[in-house]
Amino acid sequence: MDIKVLESRPAGYAYLLDMMGLTGIPPHCHASFVSSSGTRRSKVQDGTIEDIYPIRYWPGEKVSDHLEFVLKYDGVNLGLLARIFARVSQDELTEYIKSKPTGKYARRIWFFYEFLTGKQLPVDDLTSGNYVDALETKNYYTVQNGEKSSRHRIVNNLLGPKSFCPVVRRTEKLAKLDSSDLRKRCEDIVTAYPPELLRRALSYLYNKETKSSFEIEHIKPNASRTEKFITSLELAEKEDFCEKERLIELQNRIVDPRFKDSDYRVSQNYVGQTVAFQKEVIHFICPKPDDLPSLMEGLIDSHKRMKAGNVSPVIHAAAIAYGFVFLHPFEDGNGRIHRFLIHNILSLLELVPRGLMFPVSAVMLKNPADYDGSLEAFSRPLLQLIDYRLDEMGQMTVENDTASLYRYIDMTTQSEALYEFVTKTIEEELVEELSFLASYDHTRKAIQDIIDMPDRLIDLFIQLCLQNNGGLSARKRSAHFDFLTDEELSAMEQAVKDGFDPEDHAAPVT
Numbered sequence: 001m002d003i004k005v006l007e008s009r010p011a012g013y014a015y016l017l018d019m020m021g022l023t024g025i026p027p028h029c030h031a032s033f034v035s036s037s038g039t040r041r042s043k044v045q046d047g048t049i050e051d052i053y054p055i056r057y058w059p060g061e062k063v064s065d066h067l068e069f070v071l072k073y074d075g076v077n078l079g080l081l082a083r084i085f086a087r088v089s090q091d092e093l094t095e096y097i098k099s100k101p102t103g104k105y106a107r108r109i110w111f112f113y114e115f116l117t118g119k120q121l122p123v124d125d126l127t128s129g130n131y132v133d134a135l136e137t138k139n140y141y142t143v144q145n146g147e148k149s150s151r152h153r154i155v156n157n158l159l160g161p162k163s164f165c166p167v168v169r170r171t172e173k174l175a176k177l178d179s180s181d182l183r184k185r186c187e188d189i190v191t192a193y194p195p196e197l198l199r200r201a202l203s204y205l206y207n208k209e210t211k212s213s214f215e216i217e218h219i220k221p222n223a224s225r226t227e228k229f230i231t232s233l234e235l236a237e238k239e240d241f242c243e244k245e246r247l248i249e250l251q252n253r254i255v256d257p258r259f260k261d262s263d264y265r266v267s268q269n270y271v272g273q274t275v276a277f278q279k280e281v282i283h284f285i286c287p288k289p290d291d292l293p294s295l296m297e298g299l300i301d302s303h304k305r306m307k308a309g310n311v312s313p314v315i316h317a318a319a320i321a322y323g324f325v326f327l328h329p330f331e332d333g334n335g336r337i338h339r340f341l342i343h344n345i346l347s348l349l350e351l352v353p354r355g356l357m358f359p360v361s362a363v364m365l366k367n368p369a370d371y372d373g374s375l376e377a378f379s380r381p382l383l384q385l386i387d388y389r390l391d392e393m394g395q396m397t398v399e400n401d402t403a404s405l406y407r408y409i410d411m412t413t414q415s416e417a418l419y420e421f422v423t424k425t426i427e428e429e430l431v432e433e434l435s436f437l438a439s440y441d442h443t444r445k446a447i448q449d450i451i452d453m454p455d456r457l458i459d460l461f462i463q464l465c466l467q468n469n470g471g472l473s474a475r476k477r478s479a480h481f482d483f484l485t486d487e488e489l490s491a492m493e494q495a496v497k498d499g500f501d502p503e504d505h506a507a508p509v510t
Helices: 013-020 063-074 078-085 090-099 104-117 172-179 182-190 195-216 223-235 244-254 289-308 313-327 334-348 360-366 368-383 403-407 412-450 455-466 474-480 486-499
Strands: 009-011 030-034 041-045 048-053 147-149 154-156 270-276 279-285 388-390 396-398
Touching (some): 009 013, 009 063, 013 030, 013 078, 063 078, 063 090, 078 403, 090 104, 104 154, 182 412, 195 223, 195 334, 244 289, 244 334, 279 368, 279 388, 289 313, 289 403, 313 334, 313 368, 313 412, 334 360, 360 368, 360 412, 412 455, 455 474, 455 486
Antiparallel strands (some): 009 030, 147 154, 270 279, 388 396
């Protein structure tokens, strides 16, 4: 083992958690150590960035010293701060804040303490000084024009209220993705095609998105449920579904009528897999039903806050849609509603040009490891922190307090994943679908010029040829097209080959 590592001491969160004996804590993205020798250096350990600082960075022995170090170097983790504040001495915190009444870190610590605990420290309101942001905008996605807390001279630019407040860090990956104008790229693609084709494409895209969303969950919906989901998608660009009554109404539309909910679930839910008799492998444990009303109210308030605060559409959609599926408020339909909310928010915030929709679920279906990874980044470490038992009927009881685990989620990984899905949707899925339809229209016209036959037969001919590497089999010709001459057949097959590379295209989803 490296001798220099042995000489290092934990600092910031690592120091505070160790000193207070706090366990069962979700992992933070950054851990700090101060070494008695050497220069500053970094390494990645199990997905966490570990920074080792020279001795001059050692903040001191007090809790307040390390809280200030946290804000400077470790970053804001509201869940960790809430646990630390529950143990910290109010007297020590008060003394620290009074010793630095205008210091930005002291004011932030003061603000976060009162925001997270709901308790007021015996410190007088500030009456002068500039306002500072609760979160540094260069490091985090924040709401614009957040409300001012005159007591702390702090602008509350957090993404949500105390009851549900996600955090999204401005990583290099997100900075790069955010700099590209996704809407303009989408509009550039769309304007390359005639309006009539786009109108027809919309029908295909609604069908594709619906079937993909159900297929992700290995569900084959009947025609009625498919139609209800499509009808909801058509409303996504016009109406805001992120409120309790609308979410319940949406759930009722898309699930089997026997599993409709009239309110949030009242039983402990989990996602698992039966591997043997009375043997379950648990993949995800949902919040306790008693915690749901507060969490869901917070999620909806967070949505309204981000909507009013002009948060980047993809960040907004990721925080709310993934937040929804992590809260899992219904017995059934949570995954489909989660993906529906992505469409709803991206449409409402006009990332998606009006009259169009993104088949994001189709991209998720094509990239299952990436989609599963975006869910497991939260669900996998969560499992280690929950004490539960299963009875012989598979009913779960959660035995520890878990609400805070779902209340302050770092949604950075999910935001990065959604940006990738949206980018692929625009640049690959949308282009392929529109390109296919354009080729299809061109091929139909070419066949119509060879022989004037019903549209139904032209469509059948094209699809059968695409399924057979560009040519019509003798059996299919005999069954459906025995009226064609050899010359007509040859010319029509050539029209299909000219219009398509059959290996690169599949028939459109209908």
